[in-house]
Amino acid sequence: MINKNRIRKLKEGELRKGPVIYWMSRDQxxxxxxxxxxxxxxxxxxxxxxxxxxxLVNKFLGATLRxxxxxxxxxxxxxxxxxxxxVPFVVLLGDxxxxxxxxxxxxxxxxxxxxxxxxxxxxxWKKEVCDQLTIPVYEVDAHNLIPCWFASDKEEYAxxxxxxxxxxxxxxxxxxxxxxxxFPCHHQTKRNNWAVILSSLSLDRSVKPVEWMKPGxxxxxxxxxxxxxxxxxxxxxxxxxxxxNATSALSPYLHFGHLSAQxxxxxxxxxxxxxxxxxAFLEELIVRRELSDNFCYxxxxxxxxxxxxxxxxKTLDQHRNDKRDFLYSLIQFESAKTHxxxxxxxxxxxxKTGRMHGYMRMYWAKKILEWSASPEEALQTAIxxxxxxxxxxxxxxxxxxxxxxxxxxxxxxxxxxxxxxxxRFMNRNGCERKYDVRKYIMTVDQID
Ligand code: FO1
Numbered sequence: 001m002i003n004k005n006r007i008r009k010l011k012e013g014e015l016r017k018g019p020v021i022y023w024m025s026r027d028q029x030x031x032x033x034x035x036x037x038x039x040x041x042x043x044x045x046x047x048x049x050x051x052x053x054x055x056l057v058n059k060f061l062g063a064t065l066r067x068x069x070x071x072x073x074x075x076x077x078x079x080x081x082x083x084x085x086x087v088p089f090v091v092l093l094g095d096x097x098x099x100x101x102x103x104x105x106x107x108x109x110x111x112x113x114x115x116x117x118x119x120x121x122x123x124x125w126k127k128e129v130c131d132q133l134t135i136p137v138y139e140v141d142a143h144n145l146i147p148c149w150f151a152s153d154k155e156e157y158a159x160x161x162x163x164x165x166x167x168x169x170x171x172x173x174x175x176x177x178x179x180x181x182x183f184p185c186h187h188q189t190k191r192n193n194w195a196v197i198l199s200s201l202s203l204d205r206s207v208k209p210v211e212w213m214k215p216g217x218x219x220x221x222x223x224x225x226x227x228x229x230x231x232x233x234x235x236x237x238x239x240x241x242x243x244x245n246a247t248s249a250l251s252p253y254l255h256f257g258h259l260s261a262q263x264x265x266x267x268x269x270x271x272x273x274x275x276x277x278x279x280a281f282l283e284e285l286i287v288r289r290e291l292s293d294n295f296c297y298x299x300x301x302x303x304x305x306x307x308x309x310x311x312x313x314k315t316l317d318q319h320r321n322d323k324r325d326f327l328y329s330l331i332q333f334e335s336a337k338t339h340x341x342x343x344x345x346x347x348x349x350x351x352k353t354g355r356m357h358g359y360m361r362m363y364w365a366k367k368i369l370e371w372s373a374s375p376e377e378a379l380q381t382a383i384x385x386x387x388x389x390x391x392x393x394x395x396x397x398x399x400x401x402x403x404x405x406x407x408x409x410x411x412x413x414x415x416x417x418x419x420x421x422x423x424r425f426m427n428r429n430g431c432e433r434k435y436d437v438r439k440y441i442m443t444v445d446q447i448d
Pocket of ligand 1: 024025026027054055056057058060063067068071117118119255256392393394395396
C-alpha cells in the first residue's frame with residue numbers, strides 16, 4: 001500500500017466514470033515512481049483505463065537541444081516500458097494550461113494524478129489547470145523520500161536544522177515500491193514519433209546533445225549499480241577531487257526523474273554495510289537534495305537575491321562598491337575568457353560535457369560573484385550558464401547551489417573580506433591544496 005502521506009488532494013471533484021490520467025512531468029519513469037503506482041492503484045480499483053500524459057513545451061526555462069534531446073529520448077524509453085503495462089503514453093504539445101483541460105473533457109477523464117515539483121512554473125501550471133477542472137486532482141511527491149510538504153512546514157535554515165526531521169521520518173517512508181500490475185490489453189496504442197516531436201520544437205540548437213550518458217530509467221539503473229559497486233567505498237574521501245571522477249554523475253537521471261532517489265537509497269542500505277562513503281552519499285542524496293526542494297518550495301524567490309537571509313543581503317550591500325580586480329561580462333564568462341585557467345577549465349568542462357564536478361561548481365559560482373559588477377548580475381550569470389549548459393539545469397538543486405555560493409543560503413557568516421563580505425570565500429589556493437589543479441585543467445583540455 002502507498003503511504004497516504006505521500007499524496008495530497010489539490011482539488012475536490014465530483015466522482016464520475018472515465019479513464020484516469022497520470023500527468024507525468026518531473027518523474028519521467030515507470031518503476032520506483034509513487035505517482036505512477038498511485039495512478040495504477042486508483043485506476044485498477046475503479047476498473048478504469050490509465051493514460052499517462054506528458055505536456056511538452058518549447059523553451060522550458062531556457063532549455064536547449066542538449067536537455068530536450070536527453071529528455072525526449074528518455075520519454076521514448078518510458079513509453080516502451082508503459083506499453084508492457086498496456087498503458088498508453090500521450091504527448092500534448094503546447095501550454096498545458098490549454099492542452100490538458102481540453103484533453104480531459106474530450107476523453108471524459110475522471111481523475112487526474114500529477115507528480116510534485118516545487119518550481120514556480122509547475123505550481124502555476126497546476127493551479128491554472130485545476131481552476132478549469134471539476135474532477136478530483138491528486139499530487140504525489142515521487143521525487144523525495146519524505147514528501148516535501150510533510151518533511152517540514154517551513155523554509156529550513158540549513159542542513160543541520162533539516163537533517164533531524166528527515167532522519168526521524170525515514171523509517172516511515174523508506175519502504176519498498178509495490179509491484180506494478182499490467183492492465184488488461186486494450187487496442188494497440190499508437191506510438192509517438194519522438195524524432196518528429198524533437199525536430200518540431202523551436203530550440204536553441206547550438207548546445208549539442210551529450211554522448212557520455214544514455215537517457216532513460218534502464219540506463220540510470222545501470223549507472224547507479226556501477227557507481228555503487230565501483231565508487232561508493234571511496235566516495236567520502238574522493239568526492240571533492242574533480243580529477244578522480246569519483247562522483248556518481250547521477251544528477252541528470254535524478255533531475256529528469258529517470259532514477260528514483262529512494263531506489264538509490266534502498267540499494268545502498270540493502271547491499272552495503274554502513275561506512276563513511278555511504279553516509280556521505282546518502283547525505284548528498286537525501287538531506288542535501290531534499291533541502292533544495294524545501295528551499296524552492298517555501299521560498300518564492302529561490303532564484304533571486306530577494307530570497308537570501310538578511311545577514312547576507314546586508315553584507316553584500318556593504319561591499320557593493322568594493323574595487324573589483326577583475327570584471328567580466330556574460331559573454332566573457334560563457335566563452336571561458338577569464339584570467340583564471342582553472343575557472344576557464346570548469347566552464348569548458350560544462351559547455352563541452354553538460355556536467356561540472358560538484359566541488360568545481362562551488363568555486364565556479366563564487367568566482368562569478370567576485371568578477372561580476374554586482375551580486376545580482378553574478379546570480380543571473382550563474383543561473384543562465386548553469387541552465388543553458390548543464391544537463392541537470394533548471395533543477396531545485398541548481399538554484400539552491402547558486403544561491404548558496406553567491407547568497408550564502410544554508411551557510412553561515414565567515415570572516416569579512418572584499419566583495420564577498422561575510423559570504424564564504426573560495427580561491428584557487430584552496431583548490432590547489434585539495435587536488436591536482438594542473439591535471440584537472442589538462443583533463444578538460446583533452447575533451448574533444
Ligand atoms: N516538464 C514538462 O512537464 N514539460 C516539458 O516540456 C519540460 C521540458 C523540460 C526541458 C528541460 C528540463 O531540464 C526540464 C523540463 N521539464 C519539463 C521539467 C522537468 O521535468 C523537471 O520537472 C524540472 O525541471 C525539475 O523540477
